[in-house]
Amino acid sequence: xxxxxxxxxxxxxxxxxxxxxxxxxxxxxxxxxxxxxxxxxxxxxxxxxxxxxxxxxxxxxxxxxxxxxxxxxxxxxxxxxxxxxxxxxxxxxxxxxxxxxxxxxxxxxxxxxxxxxxxxxxxxxxxxxxxxxxxxxxxxxxxxxxxxxxxxxxxxxxxxxxxxxxxxxxxxxxxxxxxxxxxxxxxxxxxxxxxxxxxxxxxxxxxxxxxxxxxxxxxxxxxxxxxxxxxxxxxxxxxxxxxxxxxxxxxxxxxxxxxxxxxxxxxxxxxxxxxxxxxxxxxxxxxxxxxxxxxxxxxxxxxxxxxxxxxxxxxxxxxxxxxxxxxxxxxxxxxxxxxxxxxxxxxxxxxxxxxxxxxxxxxxxxxxxxxxxxxxxxxxxxxxxxxxxxxxxxxxxxxxxxxxxxxxxxxxxxxxxxxxxxxxxxxxxxxxxxxxxxxxxxxxxxxxxxxxxxxxxxxxxxxxxxxxxxxxxxxxxxxxxxxxxxxxxxxxxxxxxxxxxxxxxxxxxxxxxxxxxxxxxxxxxx
Amino acid sequence: xxxxxxxxxxxxxxxxxxxxxxxxxxxxxxxxxxxxxxxxxxxxxxxxxxxxxxxxxxxxxxxxxxxxxxxxxxxxxxxxxxxxxxxxxxxxxxxxxxxxxxxxxxxxxxxxxxxxxxxxxxxxxxxxxxxxxxxxxxxxxxxxxxxxxxxxxxxx
Numbered sequence: 001x002x003x004x005x006x007x008x009x010x011x012x013x014x015x016x017x018x019x020x021x022x023x024x025x026x027x028x029x030x031x032x033x034x035x036x037x038x039x040x041x042x043x044x045x046x047x048x049x050x051x052x053x054x055x056x057x058x059x060x061x062x063x064x065x066x067x068x069x070x071x072x073x074x075x076x077x078x079x080x081x082x083x084x085x086x087x088x089x090x091x092x093x094x095x096x097x098x099x100x101x102x103x104x105x106x107x108x109x110x111x112x113x114x115x116x117x118x119x120x121x122x123x124x125x126x127x128x129x130x131x132x133x134x135x136x137x138x139x140x141x142x143x144x145x146x147x148x149x150x151x152x153x154x155x156x157x158x159x160x161x162x163x164x165x166x167x168x169x170x171x172x173x174x175x176x177x178x179x180x181x182x183x184x185x186x187x188x189x190x191x192x193x194x195x196x197x198x199x200x201x202x203x204x205x206x207x208x209x210x211x212x213x214x215x216x217x218x219x220x221x222x223x224x225x226x227x228x229x230x231x232x233x234x235x236x237x238x239x240x241x242x243x244x245x246x247x248x249x250x251x252x253x254x255x256x257x258x259x260x261x262x263x264x265x266x267x268x269x270x271x272x273x274x275x276x277x278x279x280x281x282x283x284x285x286x287x288x289x290x291x292x293x294x295x296x297x298x299x300x301x302x303x304x305x306x307x308x309x310x311x312x313x314x315x316x317x318x319x320x321x322x323x324x325x326x327x328x329x330x331x332x333x334x335x336x337x338x339x340x341x342x343x344x345x346x347x348x349x350x351x352x353x354x355x356x357x358x359x360x361x362x363x364x365x366x367x368x369x370x371x372x373x374x375x376x377x378x379x380x381x382x383x384x385x386x387x388x389x390x391x392x393x394x395x396x397x398x399x400x401x402x403x404x405x406x407x408x409x410x411x412x413x414x415x416x417x418x419x420x421x422x423x424x425x426x427x428x429x430x431x432x433x434x435x436x437x438x439x440x441x442x443x444x445x446x447x448x449x450x451x452x453x454x455x456x457x458x459x460x461x462x463x464x465x466x467x468x469x470x471x472x473x474x475x476x477x478x479x480x481x482x483x484x485x486x487x488x489x490x491x492x493x494x495x496x497x498x499x500x501x502x503x504x505x506x507x508x509x510x511x512x513x514x515x516x517x518x519x520x521x522x523x524x525x526x
Numbered sequence: 527x528x529x530x531x532x533x534x535x536x537x538x539x540x541x542x543x544x545x546x547x548x549x550x551x552x553x554x555x556x557x558x559x560x561x562x563x564x565x566x567x568x569x570x571x572x573x574x575x576x577x578x579x580x581x582x583x584x585x586x587x588x589x590x591x592x593x594x595x596x597x598x599x600x601x602x603x604x605x606x607x608x609x610x611x612x613x614x615x616x617x618x619x620x621x622x623x624x625x626x627x628x629x630x631x632x633x634x635x636x637x638x639x640x641x642x643x644x645x646x647x648x649x650x651x652x653x654x655x656x657x658x659x660x661x662x663x664x665x666x667x668x669x670x671x672x673x674x675x676x677x678x679x680x681x682x
Contacts, residue, residue: 112643196548201579284643285634320633324540359568362536363575366543370577374544423567430570439578502549505672 009153022276029053029075051388059192074100114283128310141280181516191495209451231441327368333418458488534630558590591620
């Protein structure tokens with residue numbers, strides 16, 4: 001068993017390395033669940049549990065310094081204990097929720113502690129020692145996977161036996177209560193997503209998604225496809241300029257007479273690769289500052305050959321920085337181009353580099369966080385979880401592909417766009433209202449998929465009958481004839497109502513658990 | 527109507543566009559900042575970050591005070607964003623309606639002290655904060671709407 005525990009701890013360490021891996025969702029339960037299943041010899045169960053946990057933690061997102069529950073630790077331990085003890089997803093959930101809340105506190109602590117290292121980073125910068133900055137960034141980044149890996153390994157090694165006998169003691173009625181409660185919890189995830197996207201203007205798309213799923217039984221992936229088409233049609237009327245706009249900025253690019261760029265394609269490419277470790281040393285004092293410095297160092301190395309100039313540049317980039325990792329390369333590229341101008345021209349105002357960088361980080365975080373968390377992640381999770389709940393291994397695979405193909409393509413090209421065209425690209429976006437269309441289209445698409453979710457991803461029904469015990473007709477049958485999946489939809493809106501009233505997530509979670517438990521005991525829901 | 531007055535030195539970003547705007551149901555973002563009001567580049571980038579279906583107004587602090595006291599602004603559901611304690615002080619004194627100020631993020635700088643994960647306060651800020659508190663204005667720290675309020679008064 002010891003080897004197994006070690007392997008599971010390694011999976012958790014892999015998950016906790018997400019800050020080195022470009023926030024590519026490799027750490028989500030839907031990906032780690034199947035891996036844990038593989039180690040424990042039951043991949044299918046791992047996929048199903050991963051899908052279940054993914055749904056429940058769906059509304060959990062990382063924006064700015066608001067750190068969500070740690071689904072890596074919670075998900076890995078929950079999945080592992082559930083499979084070891086031979087219980088289902090319900091037990092995984094019962095473990096994952098409290099563990100992830102506890103583990104979040106540990107990680108927040110680490111983010112506070114890391115600020116201590118900032119002095120050391122400043123020293124390295126003063127000496128123009130970019131190698132020192134790089135080294136410390138990586139070492140500090142490794143703290144998280146190492147530390148969490150040890151904790152998880154200890155939890156398994158010391159706690160697995162006790163946990164198993166404890167889980168064996170759980171009576172059947174508690175388990176079936178948990179089962180029903182677990183089936184209800186996705187309503188919370190859906191409601192949190194709706195809270196981000198739902199408003200009167202786009203509400204019809206939510207119901208369109210719901211009806212396609214509930215009545216026509218279309219799979220989520222088909223609804224996503226339809227969503228893309230509808231989003232295109234709806235934003236089309238004025239989108240002629242969009243295609244012209246592309247030419248515009250490439251024209252600008254060729255027309256302006258620039259001295260030949262100092263950075264090679266390879267250099268720019270390494271800016272992109274390094275940006276994947278942007279958040280490795282995330283801390284609560286200066287946030288992603290060392291990640292930014294780490295990413296831009298390949299450019300600085302080329303541009304600044306004296307200790308003095310290197311020190312000045314490093315100090316500039318160790319200032320507070322925080323943006324969405326998904327759009328970070330645009331800022332990194334623009335900054336590299338400005339650093340190049342600075343290195344060429346002694347009169348260049350180096351302060352302007354910082355002001356452009358700091359000016360862009362907030363607004364671009366807004367754009368890219370909404371696009372990736374609000375749209376791509378939603379579709380990826382919707383499609384992935386719907387397959388995973390059936391034990392289909394395509395679930396986690398499509399989940400990763402749907403999110404990361406657009407993510408990595410965009411992130412890669414934005415580095416070059418930033419470096420080659422600088423802020424002109426943004427000016428063109430602003431001039432042509434591209435952003436408005438993009439956010440509108442993304443909202444339509446995201447909401448259609450969210451609408452499909454209660455109908456496809458929640459199985460809550462009622463065993464009630466009306467009339468005499470034997471001749472009575474099943475309530476569920478009647479409901480299905482009017483609106484299939486009426487209970488999941490109603491539940492989702494009920495939770496959404498409370499979310500709108502600013503009721504804390506933890507109370508909603510406990511409330512849903514209680515409702516599921518009681519509902520199961522009095523045979524209201526199954 | 528001002529739904530929230532927020533100090534956030536990144537102005538409009540993920541937390542704002544993605545959590546506060548939907549949670550408050552606002553239809554108008556007002557950025558009150560003297561420097562940004564004169565900076566075309568900043569205005570352009572902030573325009574990009576504007577959440578769909580909202581209006582974005584960028585004004586100097588003095589102009590923002592005039593606008594917020596004007597009848598015209600009463601029909602809007604406003605999220606007011608400033609980036610410093612100093613501007614918050616000026617605007618809370620100039621606009622009767624503001625009874626509460628939310629602290630979202632003030633980054634660490636020389637001579638400042640972190641009083642919460644993302645909020646750093648300088649010695650110069652303290653008397654301004656005390657004065658606001660003594661006027662009965664609520665000063666609370668929340669990064670996102672679902673956080674529970676931490677009171678600034680108990681932390682300085």
